[in-house]
Amino acid sequence: MVKGRRSVTGLPRAEGEATQGRRNPLGATTGRRSRVRSWPAAGSRRRTEAKERAELALLQQGIRNRRVFVTLLGVIIAVSAVVVLLGTVGMVAETRSRPLTPAEQNQYKQEEIARRWQAWPASGVFPEEVRYLGLDRAQQYARRVGIAPETECAKGVDASVAGVLQNHGCLTMLRATYIDQTASFVITVGVAVLKDEASRISAVEELTQDDRVGVLPVAFPGTVSERFGPDQRQRTGWVGAGPYLVFSTAGYADGRTRAAIPPEEILHSELWPAAKSIGNQIAYFLADPPKVPPCTQGNVC
Structure with a gap:
């Protein structure tokens, strides 16, 4: 028995050769790399072209968005520059020196007068000496005895007057006491500070003409005024x-009360004129009225 198979030619071959030498119908040896080139499918090229077109469109959209952004940013910068320029021009026009209008001049006067009670020292509100006219219109001087501490409006006047002042916004009460040149009369002067002139005018309309009520006297121990109290007031205004x-309120330095003076007795002819x-x-x-500068920034417009 013969081992192995015979070839077509009738010659025997080994099993390995038979296995390795087997050919496919086209004559190519099985197990070897094909020499035919592999071509990409037609759909692959279309996908690549579509991808490139999408990337190009995205790039163009980004360029358009950038142009819009740059344009919008330029508009914003331009508008901001115009606003700043107009603001600067307006500020320069507003702050430059110019003549005061009549309304501004009046406002300047009112504000200057209204702040004097705070801006001035106590001796500015109540001078050490105050000139007045005595008998036969002789010029005389009253001398300040002392200045009382600042107090609430209600604590510096009688109750009937305090209600009126409080209703019209009284801020504070300043008081000082004087004696006349002969040291015969004692006079206390009280300054009630209201919010503004309109409030003061309204308060005046409600005040009575009762000369028994008004500012409360201030006495200073060890001076001619030490016996001057509410009962010693002879007249107020x-x-x-x-x-x-x-x-203003005035009385005698010797401590005489109003009740102690008979109705038929006339007050000293100098007492009330001096106090008033x-x-x-x-x-x-x-x-x-203060001197008003002609311009908003002083004397030069």
Whole structure:
């Protein structure tokens, strides 16, 4: 028995050769790399072209968005520059020196007068000496005895007056006491500070003409005024000036009360004129119109 198979030619071959030498129908040896080139499918090229077109479109959209952004940013910068320029021009026009209008001049005066009670020292509100006219219109001087601490409006006047002042926004009460040139009379002057001139005018309309009520006296121990109290007041009065109500009250330095003087007895002819004149002088100092600068930034427009 013959081992192995015979070839077509009738010659025997080994099993390995038979296995390795087997050919496919086209003549190519099985197990070897094909020499035919592999071509990509037609759909692959279309996908590549579509991808490239999408990337190009995305790039163009980004360029358009960038142009819009740059344009919008330029518009914003331009508008901001115009706003800043207009603001600067307006500020320069507003702050440059120019003549004051009549309304501005009046406002300047009112504000200057209204702040004097704070801006001035106590000796500015109540001078050490105040000039007044005595008998036969002789010029005399009242001397300040002392200045009382600042107090609430209600604590510096009688109750009936306090209600009126509080209803119209009284801010504070300033008081000082004077004696006349002969040291015979004692005069206390009280300055009620209201919010503004309109408030003062409204308060004046409600005040009574009762000369028994008004500012409360201030006595200073060890001086001629030490016996001057509410009962020693012989007469009281007031005068308006700007936002201030200036009260005056006067009595005798010897401590005589009002009740102790008989109705038929006439007060000393100098007592009340001196007190009224001193109160008017202090009111005049407080409300004297200040010199108004001609321009918003001083004397040069």
